[in-house]
Amino acid sequence: MPTNMISKVLEKVVLPPDVAPRVKAGAASRTSVLRNPNMQKLQKGYLFPEINRKREAHQKKYPEAKVISLGIGDTTEPIPRIITSAMAEYALALSTPEGYQGYGPEPGQKTLRKAIAEKVYPNMGIRDTEVFISDGAQCDIARLQMLFGRDVTIAVQDPTFPGYVDNGVIMGQTGDADESGRYGRIEYMRCAPENAFFPDLSLVPRTDVIFFCSPNNPTGHVASREQLQQLVDFARRNGSIVVFDTAYAAYVSESSPSPRSIYEIPGSREVAIEISSFSKSAGFTGVRLGWAVVPDELLYADGSHVAPDFDRIVCTCFNGASSLAQVGGLACIGSEEGAEAVRKVVRVYKENARLLVETFESLGKEVYGGVDSPYVWVRFPGRRSWEVFGEILEKTHVITVPGSGFGPGGEGFVRVSGFNNRDRVVEACARLRNFLA
Amino acid sequence: MPTNMISKVLEKVVLPPDVAPRVKAGAASRTSVLRNPNMQKLQKGYLFPEINRKREAHQKKYPEAKVISLGIGDTTEPIPRIITSAMAEYALALSTPEGYQGYGPEPGQKTLRKAIAEKVYPNMGIRDTEVFISDGAQCDIARLQMLFGRDVTIAVQDPTFPGYVDNGVIMGQTGDADESGRYGRIEYMRCAPENAFFPDLSLVPRTDVIFFCSPNNPTGHVASREQLQQLVDFARRNGSIVVFDTAYAAYVSESSPSPRSIYEIPGSREVAIEISSFSKSAGFTGVRLGWAVVPDELLYADGSHVAPDFDRIVCTCFNGASSLAQVGGLACIGSEEGAEAVRKVVRVYKENARLLVETFESLGKEVYGGVDSPYVWVRFPGRRSWEVFGEILEKTHVITVPGSGFGPGGEGFVRVSGFNNRDRVVEACARLRNFLA
Secondary structure (H helix, E strand, O other), rough: OOHHHHHHHHOOOOOOOOOOOOOOOOOOOOOOOOOHHHHHHHHHHHHHHHHHHHHHHHHOOOOOOOOOOOOOOOOOOOHHHHHHHHHHHHHHHHHOOOOOOOOOOOOOOHHHHHHHHHHOOOOOOOHHHHHHEEEOOOHHHHHHHHHHHOOOOEEEEEEOOOHHHHHHHOOOOOOEEEOOOOOEEEEEEEHHHHHHOOOOHHOOOOOOEEEEOOOOOOOOOOOOOHHHHHHHHHHHHHHEEEEEOOOOHOOOOOOOOOOHHHHOOOOOOHOEEEEEHHHHHHHOOOOOOOEOOOOOOEEOOOOEEEEHHHEEEEEEEOOOOOOOHHHHHHHHHHHHHHHHHHHHHHHHHHHHHHHHHHHHHHHHOOEEEEOOOEEEEEEEEOOOOHHHHHHHHHOOOOOOOHHHOHHHHHOOOOEEEEEHHHHHHHHHHHHHHHHEE | OOHHHHHHHHHOOOOOOOOOOOOOOOOOOOOOOOOOOOHHOOOOHHHHHHHHHHHHHHHHOOOOOEEEEEEOOOOOOOOOOOHHHHHHHHHHOOOOOOOOOOOOOOOOOOHHHHHHHHHHHOOOOOHHHHHEEEOHHHHHHHHHHHHOOOOOOOOEEEEOHHHHHHHHHHHHHOOOOOOOOOOOEEEEEEEOOOOOOOOOHOOOOOOOOEEEEEEOOOOOOOHHHHHHHHHHHHHHHOOOEEEOOOOOOOOOOOOOOOOOHHHHOOOHOOOOOEEEEEEEHOOOOOOEEEOEEEEOOOOOOOOEEEEHHHHHHHHHHHHOOOOHHHHHHHHHHOOOOHHHHHHHHHHHHHHHHHHHHHHHHHHOOEEEEOOOEEEEEEOOOOOOHHHHHHHHHHHHHHHHHHHHHHHHHHHHHHEEEEEOOOHHHHHHHHHHHHHHH
């Protein structure tokens, strides 16, 4: 074999480390850097890439099929003009000497921080300096995990959005995963219809950090005031920090008795960080904008404040959200007109969710969520989630999300999302009725 | 004292951990979560906030003074219209059903990845799939440090941009800092006029990762082809990974013999990651856009590829750069008109830097950089950097950056930046001439 062919073959071959010779210059040469053991711990197949692969395979098998995605929670409604006009105007102003702006403050524009403190947290005593603007809740989860470091213990709901756990794995907080997908050193708090989607906290061991999401992704459950008071009291008793994810708070009706923020709960300022986002309300999934609230009263065991450390993380690992996105965010909440435009978008997805709930209920299915939430959580007793996902896709060309992708507690469920155009949701409902009837 | 007053006092008091009683509900209560020891290691006073504080104090002392900042490398020239028009148009299209887009691919839009591969790396064999779009080089440094994890050893230039070290500290790669500000377990490679700003690599111990920045921040030195070949050969011999930061590559003239990319150096694809940014070329410091290149040939010691792990980091800890910024980035490099508009902006800052070099040289000062770089590096033999910084501010109302802020090797220097309007730079030069003459 000529030498260049050997090189080519070598490039493709990955030999076990103890067998592989150190390849000389000219051929594929590996470094001596050890792979981060935490990256090795991460389980294969992040949920949505896996679903995408299955979708592509399905589309190849049925090239004519009109696949409808009620899978990944990606927004589809156009962003209201009042918001995009503000961003467009700002973009054009960047071409003028008066309108040009370079670096903004890393934790965000003062006006936006202030607007969030006042409009999102009215009468909750949140100060603008406690609001840290970000490029989205997922990125804030990563930054919070960097803040906490590898030595903390964490608890998560089961099922839950995978980001809390995966970022904890990357930071080295966990042991290896077992066959069920549970990582060592993480406390999984089962949330199921049987416990009103809220763990019996008397059975939950203390952890340093508790990640809690309401309205929940994936179950669509909105925690009641009593449940959240229990959570805050539990954290206070244990000296834990709650990271409360309210990415879907805009879905909670004005008339609902359920809180939209953890800061509606007395005592929360001393134990809770809140993260949230413009993604699922204003359709900023691509624009990228969110925020974290770290109250001044939140203290580490040594009495030092958490907020300055988080500020340091924001300044060191991040450089602020795009100024264009921040202008858009201000347009969302700075005026009543903007806020109403956003509410109108949210109502579209909520009605979609209602139609889905109605469909599954009319078929006698056990359905949860879908009220004050874009997500519908459907139980298929005795079935495996991936199997149900595959069957629905095969028979209706509708993409859902296997519940087990959110943790072992999601096994036997699928998540169906209200994020799509009305016509497609109506069509999906018709196909599902046909198939499940 | 009434109870509520006691609470108020307690809220302000931070007792040492061994003295502090666990305060009961109702009063300020600390959690039992231990502060991340890595955050404690970080040294106080990140450089630029410290400069800002001194600037504010100066402005209070001299309310009438027209302070000119040649400090932080923040862009001031408006963004060319061809770029902002593209962003504005895209923003408005987000309000239409046809133009709306939600989540993009986490590693960035295919068109932008392709444009970067082809336009920034012509004839260097970079594939679009090797380009990961980001919200800026600083954020990529953080993500790369998460990728590497706590067990790697790192080397940095001294002086250097503080982000490499600070993110390493946060990840737990280092020991404590000594009095000079050097952290344990980091290899500081002195770069000074005496060694042509390039370390004698025969004296540098092996580390897993080597951070190297050219054109350099803060020295303005542009590494020669021979120097970079030495660096790549050194990394190959040692099995190290080079993280090559080219945030200022656009400043290197077409006619310069110095490479703009590490991938101009034979053998680099097997050892080098490159990070770069639109911030300092197109003025995207606020818009936020950059990229990292992770070549397919880059392998860990176990033969596994680095790129898929970095992709996992991007998908888990990040959710992609703002779609608006990505459209802007494409407008910068997608057409010859856009590229020329960006070059015109860069020429403004380069001419500013030239004027500064000329000024210091005419005063008989030892000056480096300022050619193919926006940064001018001035030596004040026998003086402390902060002292010189203070004196220049006091006497000329001009903000510079103390060289020691970039590491002990920067002591005795100040960095003067060409990022400001021409009029202000000319005025600053006049003041400096006056003061230093």
